[in-house]
Every structure is written in structure tokens, then in C-alpha cells.
Amino acid sequence: MINDFTFLSHEKLRDRLYLIRECYLNPENIFNIYVVPGADKTGIFDTGLGVTSGLRSYIERNITAGPKPMHAYMTHVDLDHSGGAILFDEACMNERELPKLAWNLNVKRRLSDLGVFCKNNREVLQYCEEHYLHNEGIAFQNIDDGDLIDLGGVKFEVIKLPGHTPGSLVYYNRAENYVLGGDAIQLHNTCQRCRDLKESVFYYERFIKRMPEDVIIYTGHERSHLTLAAARDIRNGMQEILAGRTEEDTPSGMPFPCIDPEELDYDVKEHKCGQVSVIYDANTLK
Ligand SMILES: [Zn+2]
Numbered sequence: 001m002i003n004d005f006t007f008l009s010h011e012k013l014r015d016r017l018y019l020i021r022e023c024y025l026n027p028e029n030i031f032n033i034y035v036v037p038g039a040d041k042t043g044i045f046d047t048g049l050g051v052t053s054g055l056r057s058y059i060e061r062n063i064t065a066g067p068k069p070m071h072a073y074m075t076h077v078d079l080d081h082s083g084g085a086i087l088f089d090e091a092c093m094n095e096r097e098l099p100k101l102a103w104n105l106n107v108k109r110r111l112s113d114l115g116v117f118c119k120n121n122r123e124v125l126q127y128c129e130e131h132y133l134h135n136e137g138i139a140f141q142n143i144d145d146g147d148l149i150d151l152g153g154v155k156f157e158v159i160k161l162p163g164h165t166p167g168s169l170v171y172y173n174r175a176e177n178y179v180l181g182g183d184a185i186q187l188h189n190t191c192q193r194c195r196d197l198k199e200s201v202f203y204y205e206r207f208i209k210r211m212p213e214d215v216i217i218y219t220g221h222e223r224s225h226l227t228l229a230a231a232r233d234i235r236n237g238m239q240e241i242l243a244g245r246t247e248e249d250t251p252s253g254m255p256f257p258c259i260d261p262e263e264l265d266y267d268v269k270e271h272k273c274g275q276v277s278v279i280y281d282a283n284t285l286k
Contacts, residue, residue: 002127004054010035010062014176016154018063019218020055022048024118024128031080032220034180037064038151044072045171045180046220047091050083050135051114051128073149073156074140075182075220076165079104079113086135092143094160096167103260105135112258143169156180161207163191163200163238170207178216178225185231186219190254192268192281197238204235230276237273241280246271252279 010020016038022031033055034045042064048055056070072088074081077097082104085091103109111129118124143149145160149171156171161184171180183190194200208231217226240246252270267282 002123004052004131005058007052008054008058010058013218014178017176017178020048020058020063022055024049024051024114024124025121026117026119029117030221030223032218032222033084034218035059035063036151036154036156037068038154040150040152041069041071041089043149043151043154043156044070044088046075046081046182047072047084047087049080049110049114049117050086050133051110052131053087053133055084056087071151073143073169073171075170075180075184076168077101077104078165078183079110081182081220083110083135084133085140086133086138091138091140093140094144094167094169095142096162097165098140098167100165100260101140105138107132109258113256115257116255145169159207159210161185161200161203163194163197163204163234164189165193166195172211172215177212177214178218179211181217181219181226183220185217185226185234186222187226187230187276188279189234189237189276190279191238192252192266192279193263194280195284197242197280197284201235201238201242204231204238208232208235229274233274233276234278237271237276237278238280240273241271241278241285244285246282246285248272249282 018035020033031048036043069089072085072091074093077100147158149156159170164183168184249269249271252268269282271278
């Protein structure tokens with residue numbers, strides 16, 4: 001029988017860092033949620049799809065219980081990251097993401113994407129149709145480049161890294177030398193919504209310069225962590241695209257039936273560079 005915990009599992013990555021994996025049958029689609037228990041509050045970095053309502057009670061049962069508040073920090077607005085935010089005492093996201101909030105909270109679209117994530121399994125779809133989170137009224141606090149999050153004994157620096165979305169943020173724990181990177185640093189980087197690749201190159205460059213060479217990067221969807229080499233490949237890939245070195249790029253697309261009307265005219269291409277690929281809208285280069 002399906003219940004609110006069926007799609008969640010977790011592991012301890014470090015003393016004060018847990019990874020919850022959300023997966024709806026299709027192992028190609030996993031959603032990483034990071035939980036950091038501090039002395040004063042617990043930080044939840046990204047909140048999954050929100051098509052069941054068990055994330056908070058899963059954390060309380062398996063990771064950290066007690067009266068401490070739980071604050072959620074989004075890396076960006078996409079529905080697989082912000083869907084469960086309403087479960088927490090406070091939810092933070094960069095304001096550049098807000099224009100796409102309604103699109104990402106739209107229930108029809110969330111359940112439609114879920115169809116891809118669960119390979120249209122009837123039982124899963126039916127359970128989620130009955131148990132998804134109603135989060136239309138959610139209010140996000142703005143969080144921005146240069147902010148410092150202090151959970152009590154664990155701190156994160158907030159660093160802007162636009163490209164996947166305009167308001168993408170990553171969270172750097174300097175004391176333990178790791179980054180919670182969301183979808184800003186992955187192997188497969190969907191940047192077709194980026195309208196300004198030059199801006200992205202600037203911020204990736206700045207990020208790379210700031211990070212120690214041995215920084216660990218935990219991502220929104222990968223099964224294991226990445227290193228600074230991936231960020232460098234993304235930056236190099238973006239620079240190659242801007243320089244017009246795109247002869248070998250191939251058409252690319254998304255598997256979702258519900259497409260943002262703004263994206264219908266995109267000329268989506270995939271550019272490979274080192275270990276990563278950068279997906280972009282070739283129209284932005286004209
Ligand atoms: Zn994602």
C-alpha cells in the first residue's frame with residue numbers, strides 16, 4: 001500500500017547533513033532534498049515535488065525531532081524543488097524566481113510532470129491526486145547573493161548562480177567545504193530558459209574563483225557529488241556557445257507534455273563540454 005513515506009528514503013552524508021531522496025518509481029528521476037540540523041533551527045534545502053504531504057513528518061521521524069523551527073531554502077522555483085515548501089515554518093527563495101511561481105505551483109502541471117516521473121503508474125498518480133499539497137497561498141521570503149544563513153553552529157553563504165533559472169542560488173558551507181548546488185551545477189544542465197548567457201558566465205567564473213579546489217558539490221538530481229571540474233566545464237561550455245563554437249550541437253527537448261507557453265518557440269540545442277552538457281536556446285544567440 002502506498003503511503004506518504006513510500007517515495008522517500010534517506011542517508012546520512014555527514015554529521016550534520018542528511019540527504020532525502022524522493023523517487024516515484026522511475027530511477028532516472030530522483031529529487032535530492034538536503035536536511036541540516038542546526039542548534040537553533042533545521043535547514044531544509046529544496047523540498048521536492050509536494051505531491052504527497054509527508055516530507056516534514058518524515059524528517060521529524062527519521063532525522064530530527066523536537067521543537068526547533070524548520071526553515072526551507074530553495075535553490076530555485078522549479079516544481080521539483082519548491083513543491084513541499086509550504087510544510088515548513090519559513091520558506092526562502094530569490095525574488096527573480098517569483099514570475100514563474102504560479103506556473104510551478106499549478107496542480108495540473110505538477111501532476112502531469114509526475115506522470116513522467118512515475119512512468120504513468122495508475123496507482124501512484126491516483127494516490128498523489130488525492131494527497132498532493134495545496135500550496136497556492138505560500139509566501140516566500142527573499143534571499144539573495146551575500147546573505148548568510150545561520151542555523152546555530154552551521155552557517156551557509158548564499159551565492160547567486162543564474163543559468164538554469166534567473167534566480168538560482170547555491171549554498172556554501174565554508175567550515176565543512178561543501179556546496180548545496182540544486183540544478184545550477186549538474187552533468188546535464190538545462191539552461192534553455194537563460195536569456196543572458198554572458199551574465200551566467202560572469203557568475204560561474206566568480207563562483208569558481210571563490211571556491212577551494214577540493215570543494216564538494218551536492219546537486220539536485222545526481223546520485224553522487226560533483227567537483228569544481230563540473231562547474232568549470234559548464235562555464236567553458238557557455239563560453240564556447242557564446243563564441244559560436246556550436247557546429248556539433250544537437251537538437252534537444254524535454255520529456256514533459258505540459259510546456260510553458262513562453263518556451264514553445266525555443267530552438268533548444270545541446271552543447272557538450274568535458275563531462276557536462278549545456279542545453280540552451282539558440283534563438284538567444286541571434
Ligand atoms: Zn530540478
